[in-house]
Amino acid sequence: xxxxxxxxxxxxxxxxxxxFQREQVAHRGSMASLNRTQIPTALTTTMFKQNALHKVWRxxxxxxxxxxxxxxxxxxxxxxxxxxxxxxxxxxxxxQTLDDHKGGMTLLEWSGAAxxxxxxxxxxxxxxxxxxxxxxxxxxxxxxAVVAETLGIVAGIESFRLTGTALLPPGDLTVALxxxxxxxxxxxxxxxxxxxxxxxxxxxxxxxxLALGRFR
Amino acid sequence: xxxxxxxxxxxxxxxxxxxxxxxxxxYVQVGVINEENTRxxxxxxxxxxxDATVLNTAHEAINANDIYHTAFSTVGMTLAGAPTPxxxxxxxxxxxxxxxxxxxxxxxxxxLQCKGFIENDPNNVTPIHDGMFTIQNYPAATAVNLxxxxxxxxxxxxxxxxxxxxxxxxxxxxxxxxxxxxxxxLYGTDVATLQGCAMxxxxxxGAEDWRxxxxxxxxxxxxxxxxxxxNVPVTFSHFNPASTYTLYGLRLVVHGVYHPAHTGSTNGLxxxxxxxxxxxxxxxxxxxxxxxxxxxxIQMRRY
Numbered sequence: 001x002x003x004x005x006x007x008x009x010x011x012x013x014x015x016x017x018x019x020f021q022r023e024q025v026a027h028r029g030s031m032a033s034l035n036r037t038q039i040p041t042a043l044t045t046t047m048f049k050q051n052a053l054h055k056v057w058r059x060x061x062x063x064x065x066x067x068x069x070x071x072x073x074x075x076x077x078x079x080x081x082x083x084x085x086x087x088x089x090x091x092x093x094x095x096q097t098l099d100d101h102k103g104g105m106t107l108l109e110w111s112g113a114a115x116x117x118x119x120x121x122x123x124x125x126x127x128x129x130x131x132x133x134x135x136x137x138x139x140x141x142x143x144x145a146v147v148a149e150t151l152g153i154v155a156g157i158e159s160f161r162l163t164g165t166a167l168l169p170p171g172d173l174t175v176a177l178x179x180x181x182x183x184x185x186x187x188x189x190x191x192x193x194x195x196x197x198x199x200x201x202x203x204x205x206x207x208x209x210l211a212l213g214r215f216r
Numbered sequence: 217x218x219x220x221x222x223x224x225x226x227x228x229x230x231x232x233x234x235x236x237x238x239x240x241x242x243y244v245q246v247g248v249i250n251e252e253n254t255r256x257x258x259x260x261x262x263x264x265x266x267d268a269t270v271l272n273t274a275h276e277a278i279n280a281n282d283i284y285h286t287a288f289s290t291v292g293m294t295l296a297g298a299p300t301p302x303x304x305x306x307x308x309x310x311x312x313x314x315x316x317x318x319x320x321x322x323x324x325x326x327x328l329q330c331k332g333f334i335e336n337d338p339n340n341v342t343p344i345h346d347g348m349f350t351i352q353n354y355p356a357a358t359a360v361n362l363x364x365x366x367x368x369x370x371x372x373x374x375x376x377x378x379x380x381x382x383x384x385x386x387x388x389x390x391x392x393x394x395x396x397x398x399x400x401x402l403y404g405t406d407v408a409t410l411q412g413c414a415m416x417x418x419x420x421x422g423a424e425d426w427r428x429x430x431x432x433x434x435x436x437x438x439x440x441x442x443x444x445x446x447n448v449p450v451t452f453s454h455f456n457p458a459s460t461y462t463l464y465g466l467r468l469v470v471h472g473v474y475h476p477a478h479t480g481s482t483n484g485l486x487x488x489x490x491x492x493x494x495x496x497x498x499x500x501x502x503x504x505x506x507x508x509x510x511x512x513x514i515q516m517r518r519y
Contacts, residue, residue, distance in 0.1 A: 009233035019236070043263050049250040050518055053259060053269060056321050058455040060390070062408035063483060070481075074399075075346035076364065077476040077483045111451035113415045115476070119362055119422045156417030157368045157476075161325075161449040194350040194359045200366070200476065205483070206410040210323070210453050 118155025278305030317460030326450030
């Protein structure tokens with residue numbers, strides 16, 4: 001614990017104009033801020049206010065709802081179909097604010113599960129038989145800057161965990177979860193041949209965004 | 217920049233011992249180290265007590281010696297009624313249970329090496345299981361059944377916050393027990409109650425030599441295969457619980473096979489009993505193979 005190093009004033013003592021000045025000089029570093037050498041070596045948890053050293057944000061989303069087409073059979077999800085409004089490129093499916101971020105290294109972790117229709121895996125002739133690339137890409141951005149990115153789910157439903165770190169500036173920061181779907185090729189299944197129903201193509205569910213900002 | 221939130225001393229200001237002591241206390245008072253009065257890099261590990269930010273950690277390997285998957289285990293699918301979760305690994309904290317209260321963050325990470333076993337073609341067979349649709353056959357413009365390939369196994373996190381006996385396993389908050397019917401006669405849950413659940417594909421389905429509009433000669437063939445060994449990540453966090461609870465243990469369970477469905481505009485997952493029925497009369501239905509994995513837990517303060 002810090003002590004008076006020059007003179008400890010007590011009631012009824014004579015006051016000296018230099019008294020506080022000397023103490024102030026002794027604590028000059030503290031006037032700027034507490035630095036590594038000035039902080040007591042035995043900090044206790046009672047000395048910390050909430051979020052003094054780090055802050056944690058957690059957001060959940062049951063499923064992406066921005067691209068949720070209808071007209072799919074009951075044994076499929078209402079989700080992104082090529083009958084829906086998805087255009088191309090990365091699209092934001094969840095946007096949240098890391099409020100009152102004090103600046104510092106921040107871990108961002110996005111967990112969830114995604115579906116990508118992968119049945120169109122082969123094309124026509126035997127000599128030209130190969131997989132048609134089809135996947136859903138995922139990325140995390142903070143104030144528009146990419147922090148983490150993955151090609152993500154290739155076919156079927158798979159859980160994922162995407163993490164990234166960034167040295168972020170102070171302030172209210174906007175974090176966005178984005179997905180990008182490969183567009184349909186001429187070999188893709190877009191609608192049911194018999195019923196003309198839309199077929200589920202891409203979806204992202206069970207989203208949890210955890211952000212841990214270490215300020216100091 | 218840190219600051220002392222007290223009026224500055226100006227010429228003519230009355231100087232008292234109480235004021236001086238109050239100013240001194242500005243530097244040493246308890247409870248006011250906050251995000252404003254420490255500079256970058258000010259607080260380092262030697263300054264901190266052991267429980268300053270991380271209160272508890274624990275880790276347990278699951279089948280640690282089976283890195284080549286030579287001694288994997290198998291979980292069968294549910295063929296009727298409600299799902300029956302099968303435990304595949306646990307993290308036992310009962311010897312020194314954790315007290316998790318407000319201002320805590322509990323972070324759980326699990327992984328499991330697994331693969332979907334499948335022996336029979338799910339395409340173009342009866343009984344029809346969920347997720348079937350039709351594509352155009354060739355050369356005849358008839359319909360061929362094809363599966364979405366969206367069947368999944370659920371790897372779910374459960375905890376015991378009741379007793380050290382570890383006999384009261386329940387899903388973690390936000391996770392369903394899958395013991396209710398999402399659609400008539402179909403057990404499952406909606407996608408909003410999947411906290412602590414990880415999903416992994418049961419098989420891959422596809423079409424060979426299929427072409428819309430019949431661009432080339434050949435015959436449309438559907439195909440399938442089980443998945444190779446892969447890792448399924450389980451992620452869960454519990455943030456600032458309303459009241460304190462005691463955590464005695466965590467475990468991973470597996471159940472399935474589920475398929476997407478929707479009722480109204482609510483999406484969910486339901487068991488698909490028919491998925492195990494085609495081919496050789498359920499003698500060898502699809503199964504879940506698992507080998508090594510791990511389960512880790514971290515309890516943090518919000519400081």
